[in-house]
Amino acid sequence: EVQLVESGGGLVQPGGSLRLSCAASGFTFDDYAMSWVRQAPGKGLEWVSAISWNGGSTYYAESMKGRFTISRDNAKNTLYLQMNSLKSEDTAVYYCAKGRSLLDYDMDYWGKGTLVTVSS
Secondary structure (H helix, E strand, C coil): EHHHHHEECEEEEECCCCCEEEEEEEEHHCCEEEEEEEEEECCCCEEEEEEECCCCCCCCCCCHHCEEEEEEEECCCCEEEEEECCCCHEEEEEEEEEEECCCCEEEEEEEEEEEEEEEE
């Protein structure tokens, strides 16, 4: 059974940083691309970032470029999202998601999410 468990969310002041983690199990982690998506209060899902199976390629939504960094540790079956210079508009539930294959970034499984609140 595929399981994705996010952690690391919390309350942070504007301009602060957080690092989210996603522990993966139930599948061969390094056989799949992975992504982060988020959902702000009252809004739809928004794609945040994606990473290739070996971490060699990374992609970001325009508003996250230069502030967020996605990474993965395949030995630990863990996906990360380092978030710096956080803004109030980054407040959302953040979900990690599994891609459909090595090179397919379409998502087929999501975790339950971790809440990030950016507020003074």
